[in-house]
Amino acid sequence: QSALTQPASVSGSPGQSITISCTGTNSDIGLYNYVSWYQHHPDKAPKLMIFDVSYRPSGVSDRFSGSKSGNTASLTISGLQAEDEADYYCSSYSSTYIPYVFGTGTKVTVL
Amino acid sequence: QVQLLQSGAEVKKPGASVKVSCKAQGYTFDHYVVSWVRQAPGQGPEWMGWISNSNGNTKYAVKFQGRVTITADTSTSTAYMEVKSLTSDDTAVYYCARDSSRGSYVDYWGQGTLVTVSS
Numbered sequence: 001q002s003a004l005t006q007p008a009s010v011s012g013s014p015g016q017s018i019t020i021s022c023t024g025t026n027s028d029i030g031l032y033n034y035v036s037w038y039q040h041h042p043d044k045a046p047k048l049m050i051f052d053v054s055y056r057p058s059g060v061s062d063r064f065s066g067s068k069s070g071n072t073a074s075l076t077i078s079g080l081q082a083e084d085e086a087d088y089y090c091s092s093y094s095s096t097y098i099p100y101v102f103g104t105g106t107k108v109t110v111l
Numbered sequence: 112q113v114q115l116l117q118s119g120a121e122v123k124k125p126g127a128s129v130k131v132s133c134k135a136q137g138y139t140f141d142h143y144v145v146s147w148v149r150q151a152p153g154q155g156p157e158w159m160g161w162i163s164n165s166n167g168n169t170k171y172a173v174k175f176q177g178r179v180t181i182t183a184d185t186s187t188s189t190a191y192m193e194v195k196s197l198t199s200d201d202t203a204v205y206y207c208a209r210d211s212s213r214g215s216y217v218d219y220w221g222q223g224t225l226v227t228v229s230s
Contacts, residue, residue, distance in 0.1 A: 004155075036216035045115070045220040046206070052215060089156060093215050098172050100146070100217065102156040 003028065003101035004090055011109040017078040020106045022090035023071060028101050030071040034093035037066060037075045041086045049088075050075060077108070085110045113137040115145075115207050115221035122227045123197050130193040131224045133207030140188035141165050144210035146217055147181060147192045151203040161210065162190060197228045 005023045012018040022029070022037075029035055037050040048057050050066035053073065063078045073092070077084055090103035118132040133145065146161040160171035162181045169181050175194075183190045190207055205224045208217035 006155075032215070034215035038220075043222075045222045046208075047220075048216070048218050051211070051218070052213070057218070091156075091216065098158050099161075099170075100148075100158045102148075102158070104155045 003094070004092060004103035006088075006090060006103040006106045008104070009107045009109065011111055012077075012080045013111045014080055014082065016080050017076060018080060018108065020075045020077075020088055020090075020108070022073045022075070022092075022103050024073070024092055024101070025071055027096055028092040028094040029068065029073050031095055032093045033068065035066065035068055035073040036091045037064075038089045038091065039084075039086050040089065046089070080110055082110050084108060113209065113219045115209065115219055117205075117207060117221040117224045120225040120227070122229065125198055125228055125230055127197050127228075128193060128195045129197060129226050130191055131205050131207075131226070133190045133192070133221050135188045135190070135209070138209075140183075141185045143212070144214070145181075145183065145190045146208045146210055147179075147190075148206045148208055148217075148220075149203040150206070150223075151200070156206070159192070159205075164190070194226075197226075199228050201226065202228045 035053045038046040040046040053068045054066045065076045088106045094101045114136045116134045141164040147159045148156045150156045162169045180193045207221040209219045211218040
């Protein structure tokens with residue numbers, strides 16, 4: 001079972017901004033600044049979009065931004081584009097025996 | 112560029128075993144840890160275990176200990192993940208993923224291997 005809770009779906013029109021939440025516990029998101037976000041298009045390899053809460057890997061658009069407050073992390077996509085339609089998963093380092101816990105996933109739909 | 116190329120889809124009967132391969136390209140294989148993550152239908156990803164390619168050390172999630180074996184062949188830059196005693200609950204897409212040098216996240220993923228367990 002996934003340890004982090006995300007909304008099942010979020011939608012927005014082109015050009016709008018959307019935010020995806022990711023809620024964990026004091027053993028993962030609340031304890032570490034090690035939250036990452038992944039974009040997953042069907043039948044492709046997941047792609048790292050954000051690491052360590054708010055850092056973007058080279059090549060990732062600055063329309064993607066991350067933040068954290070307490071046990072909840074967020075991914076914001078601004079200037080929504082058709083190509084942003086995908087599944088998004090959060091992940092956090094964890095103090096439990098399992099190093100990485102993942103979210104339940106959010107399907108982003110561009111209307 | 113970094114690529115992780117996984118073996119093709121598998122269909123297995125309950126009780127059988129499956130071994131998935133993951134060939135790394137574009138980086139020095141034995142400088143990084145490789146994790147295996149699976150995603151069952153309708154669920155989020157689940158970390159299964161990892162291997163340190165510098166020394167061969169492995170670590171497994173408790174629920175997979177004894178049934179999953181992760182190995183690596185540094186001469187071919189390939190990691191392997193074997194699951195024994197398959198049940199229908201093991202039907203999932205299995206991914207290999209490279210741990211970042213910071214060790215706080217995975218940075219590159221394979222394309223995934225669908226394993227279907229059905230009688």
